[in-house]
Amino acid sequence: MASDENAPAGSSQPLVEGRSAGQHVRVTAREVLADLLAKDRTIVGARVGGRVLDLHTPFERDPSVKVEPIRTSDPEGLRIIRHSTAHVMADAVQRLFPGTKVTIGPAIEAGFYYDFDRPSGPFTDDDLEKIEAKMREIISAGKPFRRELVDREAAHQLFAGMGETYKREIIDAIPVGEDVSLYHHSDGARDWVDLCEGPHVPDTSYLAAIKLVSVAGAYWRGDERNPMLQRIYGTAFPSQKALEAHLKLIAEAKERDHRKLGKELELFMFHEYAPAMPFLLPRGAFVYNALVSYVRDLYVDYRYEEVITPQIFDKKLFDTSGHLPNYRENMYLPVTAEYLDQARMALRLGVGGEGEAYREADTARDAAVIQQLGELEKLAQKPMNCPSHCLIFGQRRRSYRELPWRVADFGRLHRYERGGVVHGLARVRSFCQDDAHIFCAPDQIQSEIASFLDLLQEVYAAFKFEKVDIKLATRPKKRIGSDAQWDAAESALAEALKGANLRFEVAPEEGAFYGPKLEFHVEDALRRSWQLGTIQVDYALPDRFDLEFTGSDGISHRPVMLHRAILGSLERFLSVYLEHVAGAFPVWLAPEQAVVVTVSEKQAEYADEVVAMLRSRRLRVRADTSSDKLGAKIRNARLLRVPYVVVVGDKEAAERKVAPRSRDLNKDLGAMLLEEFADKLQAEAIPPRLQKSARPA
């Protein structure tokens, strides 16, 4: 029933990947690549046709199909190492903690994890050390990995016998009649087996550099109704050196964590009286406002109009828009003191509501409370700007001549996010987007998207995000609108991208229920990817708000709405950008562009003069005339990431010169005339703009 695939090639086997053997010669990659393997221990697998195989798994040789080695330096090779390490970890865990059940343990982007069901509860940091030590034992024992192909029923019985209920559940999900593969690693004395697709390294000694990173709770199959499992994260690399490089990268990421920089550079803070709602301090507020001004300036060219809309609405607005039925758990529903007082009066819940008769009336009171609570819900804080914009559009008769109408809004939004998901400025409950909605006729969608793509590319280039990945999210199964509408909207998005010569990836069925969308992901300096911008086609809201415009034919038409943002949430953008530039804002965004430092107090007067002159040119400059030594003043300015430290000593003062030092070049630029430096700084203070001709008329 079971077939040991490590049997010598050519021996008769009942099952070879579901086909009968014997028609072709069966070989292993180890045999085919023998010459290479002899001198290269970084080869851990092979690519045969489209398949990735172990070195030791036989396959039917087809001379026309190439057998290519997979090395630990290949992404696929790294996955093999990590997945094998996950098996070794699970083995170690089950040896140390009998009764622990295994579930799944995949390789992931930065390593691997394995989820366990441990009856005695979570693992501690001490446990991690023990597990790691046990893993090293297993690794140095050099246990060979072995693949075994069995039928589904046999696997089912095997894991049932072992009490591995989660594995059984996984097998249940595999179609009846299909064969499954098992992976063993053993030294003869003790065998460890897992249901696994593989592939794996030839033996455990190939796992050169491993590290367990953290423990975390994780629900079985990611569903919070399921039991909480104990997840152990770890990572593995081809060499100790590569592992250390990885740990260094993590340390660097930690060093430029925006929360750390936010504190150090005095950009923003939080307070427990407003959890997950940032306070932007003067320096942070400056950058924030500079971002808004930059986008506003672009809006002049790209023909957007800005509006200012309320924070709090009658909840009827969000009934109409569909937010209350669909988005309620993320909304703040504020209550006024007046409503509350009325409710208290009605329920006599105020002082004196403690009498016996009052307590006896529990049932009636509960009913009344519930009814009153319902009445309290009259207001809603806006989580999005689109409903307001629909109200504005619908406020009077609109003509086709007004379309496309691009309406921008920097309104502050509030969304309730669960405690576990908020994160610094990156995920907050109070924020502002560079939000805008474009109301247009259906035949204007494509050109509007094209123009938006221009705008977006200009912005990302200005912030030096060099790599942008675009995803086209298409119709989900659960959706509204006709197929004809979806066809038109999806092809408008795709055509606009093609027209702009932009590569994109299709994300099938990931669109919003009301329309398809484009997502723009940028890669930062540490090569991490972040979604910033988006554009979504929406037929639903114009419908819900019954929006119309009069066409050139004199009859009423329904407009289409495009929801779009470039930076997305400004708070989130600030967090991403802060990490991208490691706190070193370019001159045009820096809250402080230069600090004038004196060599001794003799130059204090000249320093004040220099500051006054630069300020008269709208430059953001301050003097440091403290009694610190020059070195200390420079250090302080550098810690604040100020782009220029302008040194003035006797020599400079005598000739109306300054000696600027550049943060980015980390060097003294030499003495120059004050005028000259002012011109230079002023030139750098201008926000970058691309000169594009193709802007909407």
Place this chain on the structure above:
RNA sequence: GCCACCUUAGCUCAGUGGUAGAGCAACGGUUUCGUAAACCGUAGGUCUCGGGUUCAAGUCCCGAAGGUGGCUCCA
């Protein structure tokens, strides 16, 4: 929300049952110095909050708040 961990001076952190500590920052003084930290001194704490155990709690236990890392990249 759920799991684990954390919360000590403005910041970074030490303190594991016996009356709270350092460095930086702040403040006062001395020093006036040429490209990443001058020197001396002073002040600063309901050890997040609320209960409990104990002769004694920053330290142990329970609860709350806030924060940190996670919560399918499916064998």
